[in-house]
Amino acid sequence: MAAVNKKTSRSIYEVARAAGVSSSTVSRVLGGRAELVASATRERVMAAAQTLGYRPNRMARGLATGRSNIVGVLVHDIRNRQLAQVLRGIDQAARQLGILTMLCNTDYDAARATEYLAMLDDHQVAGVVLTGQDYAGKGDGSRFKEQIERMTGRGIVAVGVGESTSQALRVSLHNRRLGRQLADHLLDLGHRRFAFVRVEPSLRALDNRERGFRDAVAARGLPADRVVIRSATRSLAGGAAAAVELLDSGVDFTAVVGATDEIAAGCHLGLTRRGIHVPQDVSIAGWGDSEMSDLLGHRLTTVETPMFQLGVGAIHLLVQALDGSPRRRHVVVDAELVVGESTGPAPARPTKRRDGFRLAAQINGR
Amino acid sequence: MAAVNKKTSRSIYEVARAAGVSSSTVSRVLGGRAELVASATRERVMAAAQTLGYRPNRMARGLATGRSNIVGVLVHDIRNRQLAQVLRGIDQAARQLGILTMLCNTDYDAARATEYLAMLDDHQVAGVVLTGQDYAGKGDGSRFKEQIERMTGRGIVAVGVGESTSQALRVSLHNRRLGRQLADHLLDLGHRRFAFVRVEPSLRALDNRERGFRDAVAARGLPADRVVIRSATRSLAGGAAAAVELLDSGVDFTAVVGATDEIAAGCHLGLTRRGIHVPQDVSIAGWGDSEMSDLLGHRLTTVETPMFQLGVGAIHLLVQALDGSPRRRHVVVDAELVVGESTGPAPARPTKRRDGFRLAAQINGR
């Protein structure tokens, strides 16, 4: 180590001397037990701390209490857009509570996640937030689970985010309900024939959207085959390809639903390139906030998934569990349908106009 | 506090007893001073630690040494896509070095950033990584700077990431060089009339791209007005609007360059919607990895900005500075031109074909 660290930070002893009290009293005032101290001395201590610029040494406190004010956050892939919103929510809620967060990118690797957990454990974290699907399953997955249990057994709180987690404490959307929401919107517009584009590989949360969607369609007394299912790779190109394939295979539909926003936007692009007008010919809808709306030329109708609130909820749930029992073990965050310009009334004649499509496609290229 | 924390973690004392040595010896072996211990006893200690499942208490170590193995990372907005890549690089490099990172989202707020710095300081962080532009300028900005100096004065290392930072230790791209790279590519293809779309508000790094671009054009003996400058808001829509405006104002150009990938993609969309063929009529290029390539139907030509390496470099620079002097105080990461399908030879007749455009636009709508 090179630099010589001049000691400049104040300790409670210096504050104690300045205030004419003992270090315990200072500890009480500055460490959360302020109500045990006479208000007169309390003021004196706080004033002294203020003028000295006292700052608590978190390491010392952590050593003494066996707990830090740090929360670990495990993510599969930090590049995920939805995740970024969750992290903002976590950041805001944590900051307001004086908590710092350690971000751990696991790349879906259970072994790496387990190692990260151990490191967080070494740092006496108060809790961990587990975003996305579980690491369960394989050999490393079970060791991950063991590590979690070892930690929770010692009072560390683990909160899962999303519907694909088996954590006892979790915060998530109600994707099945969201599925119903979107279906009802389209049904109310008169649509009766749908194409639903899944993603492959899927996630439990996305499967639930599909289930909810089919639930709602069935609830109107429509046969199950009114919802044609397709799979796409999770990208704009995947969505576009699926949409084009739907056209080419002669499937009958007036509305396309993408399991994610990206898929929906891809479908939009694919259809538009074939000269189909949205929403006059076909309505399109999806889930999740669409920053790609302006790419499409107009706003996509979506069920807005409040990922930010998911993050906030995770921290709040964690803190609640930390001091006592949380009010609920499973927090569900509500979502809201945002009607854009990609959905409209079902066309009067729901049959396909293949020739018109072909012509437009020719002009438009590709 | 509710949960009773059964003490289950091992201390060096238990390892010491199991190995039949003193705690000092264990500390030396497990704390980096292993070479001071006879290899025989060293083995014994390591074996004991292994079987006991010993894990060092980071809080205790931090208290004793006045330093943790934590690095703070300040970001303006965690949703930024480039940033996500940087964070992955930071995560990987840090993990391999046994370092944990604390992520702090500041929302461009100097006061919030300063508060975060103080919190990190309380945690005895080894260093901080400052991404993006400085928080300097306003009143809060100067307090931010003071806080940084206070910390660096105590041996905490601060590393800036990007060209818009004034940190002594920094890692960045050489955006001016990147600007020249792209210009040379287009010049080699025969282009002589360019439109350069800036973003508003701009950043120093982006300004440098523009400067480099103009440098290279001038270096070929072309007059400055061969590069027409436009500004756009930083979005696909902004890029599209700028491109359309260029068309409508009758500017003469065979190649469009966007200061960012998003802008370039937006220009692509705007031109394509007007029926312009890329790259037959107009070439388009930008900087940064384009995940929107598939949205455009083909790959954009870009200078790939290796943001991941920027993150890796930041951590490496930080640890170098931590134990001794870094080899360089300013690390420049190289970028590579990736030629996609959006650039091609300049059209033989560089004049505008306004009528053709109008016709295509009419057919294509919007």
Add this chain to the structure above:
DNA sequence: CTGTTAGCGCGTTCAT
């Protein structure tokens, strides 16, 4: 209500 005392787990002299 406040002060005294004793650790928390580890690094680090200083002896040996």
Add this chain to the structure above:
DNA sequence: ATGAACGCGCTAACAG
């Protein structure tokens, strides 16, 4: 090459 002793800054009994 190893061990004994002390301190890092703070919290948490226990007295008073």
